[in-house]
Amino acid sequence: GAVVSQHPSRVICKSGTSVKIECRSLDFQATTMFWYRQFPKQSLMLMATSNEGSKATYEQGVEKDKFLINHASLTLSTLTVTSAHPEDSSFYICSARDGAGANTEAFFGQGTRLTVV
Amino acid sequence: AQSVTQLGSHVSVSEGALVLLRCNYSSSVPPYLFWYVQYPNQGLQLLLKYTTGATLVKGINGFEAEFKKSETSFHLTKPSAHMSDAAEYFCAVTKSGGSYIPTFGRGTSLIVHP
Numbered sequence: 001g002a003v004v005s006q007h008p009s010r011v012i013c014k015s016g017t018s019v020k021i022e023c024r025s026l027d028f029q030a031t032t033m034f035w036y037r038q039f040p041k042q043s044l045m046l047m048a049t050s051n052e053g054s055k056a057t058y059e060q061g062v063e064k065d066k067f068l069i070n071h072a073s074l075t076l077s078t079l080t081v082t083s084a085h086p087e088d089s090s091f092y093i094c095s096a097r098d099g100a101g102a103n104t105e106a107f108f109g110q111g112t113r114l115t116v117v
Numbered sequence: 118a119q120s121v122t123q124l125g126s127h128v129s130v131s132e133g134a135l136v137l138l139r140c141n142y143s144s145s146v147p148p149y150l151f152w153y154v155q156y157p158n159q160g161l162q163l164l165l166k167y168t169t170g171a172t173l174v175k176g177i178n179g180f181e182a183e184f185k186k187s188e189t190s191f192h193l194t195k196p197s198a199h200m201s202d203a204a205e206y207f208c209a210v211t212k213s214g215g216s217y218i219p220t221f222g223r224g225t226s227l228i229v230h231p
Contacts, residue, residue, distance in 0.1 A: 103168040108160030
């Protein structure tokens with residue numbers, strides 16, 4: 001199957017700093033990628049849909065100025081958590097599909113564990 | 118709107134026993150249904166999916182699921198649990214002709230006892 005690589009897998013940062021997470025589709029082009037946040041023992045919460053060459057579409061309640069998304073190419077999307085605070089600590093996962101249909105599976109990155117101290 | 122309900126946040130079985138993880142969906146149009154597995158601190162991996170055709174779907178690692186339209190269910194089963202099956206399992210739904218963004222259930226944690 002297709003491979004989605006996410007980096008870093010773990011990051012610890014100080015409160016007030018910014019952290020960038022990268023999501024790459026390694027063997028396919030993804031015009032759309034998805035960013036999720038997962039709290040412990042909970043499901044995935046869709047944060048935003050990242051569209052190549054255009055602005056991301058954010059879900060209700062997600063601060064677009066806090067979670068900056070850039071989809072500069074067909075194989076790379078980045079999520080930057082700006083001015084991070086301890087409540088931003090979470091597991092962030094990106095996803096991409098290698099097709100447009102609703103019947104195509106989503107491929108997931110391995111996730112990034114963000115800890116803000 | 119579409120939704121997914123996974124009954125039971127935790128399921129505990131003995132090694133070698135039958136695994137049954139329940140998933141019910143709600144969709145106004147024919148759904149596409151997926152089961153994903155997540156190991157600790159990792160992303161999700163597809164186990165199997167139902168789109169059209171045969172309602173009994175076989176996936177990786179010996180798992181299978183049956184789409185039952187009359188019951189709006191897509192339960193995941195495995196005849197004999199292995200210790201390595203211990204993980205978090207998510208059911209997800211998309212719908213034909215609609216949004217391709219999957220809606221996930223809240224997940225079921227499978228615990229396997231020796």
